[in-house]
Amino acid sequence: MEGPLTGDYWKPFYYLLVEELNVILVNARQVKNLPGRKTDVSDAAWLAQLGSRGLVRASFVPPQPVRELRDLTRARTQLTRERAQVVQRLEKLLEDAGIKLSAVVSDLMGVSGRAMLQALIDGQRDPQVLADLAKRRMRSKIPELSQALTGRFREHHAFLTRLYLDQYDQLSGAVNQLTARIEGAMTPFRPVLDLLDTIPGVNRAVAEVIVAETGGDMARFPSAKHLASWAGLCPGHHESAGRVRSTRVRPGNPYLKGALGMAAFGAARTKNSFLQARYKRLTARRGPIKALVAVEHSIITAIWHMLNDNVPYHELGGSYFTQRDPERAARRAVSRLNELGYRVTLDPMDVAE
Numbered sequence: 001m002e003g004p005l006t007g008d009y010w011k012p013f014y015y016l017l018v019e020e021l022n023v024i025l026v027n028a029r030q031v032k033n034l035p036g037r038k039t040d041v042s043d044a045a046w047l048a049q050l051g052s053r054g055l056v057r058a059s060f061v062p063p064q065p066v067r068e069l070r071d072l073t074r075a076r077t078q079l080t081r082e083r084a085q086v087v088q089r090l091e092k093l094l095e096d097a098g099i100k101l102s103a104v105v106s107d108l109m110g111v112s113g114r115a116m117l118q119a120l121i122d123g124q125r126d127p128q129v130l131a132d133l134a135k136r137r138m139r140s141k142i143p144e145l146s147q148a149l150t151g152r153f154r155e156h157h158a159f160l161t162r163l164y165l166d167q168y169d170q171l172s173g174a175v176n177q178l179t180a181r182i183e184g185a186m187t188p189f190r191p192v193l194d195l196l197d198t199i200p201g202v203n204r205a206v207a208e209v210i211v212a213e214t215g216g217d218m219a220r221f222p223s224a225k226h227l228a229s230w231a232g233l234c235p236g237h238h239e240s241a242g243r244v245r246s247t248r249v250r251p252g253n254p255y256l257k258g259a260l261g262m263a264a265f266g267a268a269r270t271k272n273s274f275l276q277a278r279y280k281r282l283t284a285r286r287g288p289i290k291a292l293v294a295v296e297h298s299i300i301t302a303i304w305h306m307l308n309d310n311v312p313y314h315e316l317g318g319s320y321f322t323q324r325d326p327e328r329a330a331r332r333a334v335s336r337l338n339e340l341g342y343r344v345t346l347d348p349m350d351v352a353e
Contacts, residue, residue: 010025014061024056024058024059025058025059025061026047026056026057026058026059027057027059030056030057031046031047031050031056060215060220060230062215063215065185065188066212066215066216068185069182069185069186069211069212070212070213070255072178072181072182072185072212073182073208073209073212073213073255074212074255075178076175076178076179076182076205077209077255077258079171079174079175079178080175082171083168083171083172083175086164086167086168086171087108087109087168089164090108090161090164090165090168091108093157093160093161093164094151094157094161096157097151097152097153097154097157098150098151098152098153099120099148099149099151099153100147100148100151101113101116101117101145101148101149103148104141104144104145104148105138105145109168111135112133112134112135112136112138114165115133115134115135116130116131116133116134116145116149117161117165118165119133120153120157120158120161121158121161121162121165123158125153127145127146127147127149127150128146130145130146130149131143131145131146131149182208186208186211189211189216191310192207192211192216192307193207193208193211195306195307195310195311195312195313196210196211196303196306198306198312198313199263199267199299199302199303199306199313200266200267200270200273200275200276200313200315201262201263201264201265201266201267201268201269201270201275201299202263202266202267202299203263203266205259206259206260206262206263209255209256209258209259210256210259210260210303212255213253213255213256213259214227214256214303216307217307218304218307218308221304223304224300224301224304224305227300227301227303227304228297228300228301228304229250230252230253231252231253231256231257231260231300232249232250232251232252232253232257233249233252233257233260233293233296233297233300234249234250234297235248235249235250249293257296260296260299260300261292261296263296263299264279264292264293264295264296264299265292267279267295267299268280268291268292268295271318272317272318273315273317273318274298274315274316274317274318274320275295275298275299276318277317277318277319277320277321278291278294278295278298278321279291279292279294279295281321282294330346334346
């Protein structure tokens with residue numbers, strides 16, 4: 001081949017040649033030739049020169065079972081996103097009809113929401129009758145539902161609503177099929193899934209994506225830092241003339257980063273956990289976005305150690321930072337009280353008491 005193949009175009013060539021030859025896959029970003037002097041011939045010569053001197057680093061290409069598992073989890077992720085987009089289109093359509101159902105119902109596709117939407121499609125326009133279709137806890141919101149269901153829903157909206165509901169159901173069926181297929185493909189990785197489930201914020205779907213993207217084997221990553229760098233959760237290095245420029249996180253695996261983002265968001269809401277304490281601690285200084293990235297880094301670091309040592313997640317607790325440096329925690333508490341106009345005197349308690 002004359003040059004690097006980007007995107008997914010490398011796959012047929014790699015799979016064809018790897019059976020007979022010693023083939024390595026290299027990230028095109030790491031072997032870029034000088035701009036302004038690049039042709040296909042010079043690019044091929046440049047790659048050959050780098051390879052002969054051992055200056056290229058092979059990218060991670062998982063074995064076939066893991067590749068097939070990746071295809072399944074990535075397809076499920078894409079279909080789940082498309083299903084969420086269908087719900088957003090339906091909400092926009094209802095807004096056009098003056099129906100504010102999503103402002104009262106948290107899950108538009110829940111039992112109550114679907115019953116009301118079906119009644120609208122069937123021609124029911126009375127807000128009181130529609131609101132009375134609420135089930136269980138939603139019945140306490142019947143007055144709010146009556147106001148939200150007062151609009152100008154017409155036959156045009158009914159046609160599109162039926163279309164979106166059918167599309168949502170079709171995507172849900174496809175997601176369920178993929179989930180069942182993934183469940184069977186995950187059989188060899190049961191011990192890994194059980195370990196990952198012990199991490200706050202990591203549910204079964206997130207754990208399956210982590211296994212599919214990393215292969216569940218930490219032997220190919222020399223350290224936790226290598227895994228974090230491969231996942232794109234480490235700040236980049238860009239220094240010129242002694243000045244450090246942008247240190248944004250590097251681009252990494254979007255599916256793995258997306259799964260870790262959901263895990264970090266869930267961990268930040270897990271009470272009395274180390275990850276929540278880390279998130280709150282960093283949010284005050286760096287903002288919520290950077291704090292979430294830091295929590296993602298903590299999770300991927302914990303994953304490497306757990307899978308490398310075959311141990312479950314060890315919870316440090318929400319008071320970890322306070323116990324590690326109690327004097328600093330006391331100073332910060334006093335400083336906050338001073339800002340509120342209080343004069344504080346600290347009187348340490350006797351341990352014996």
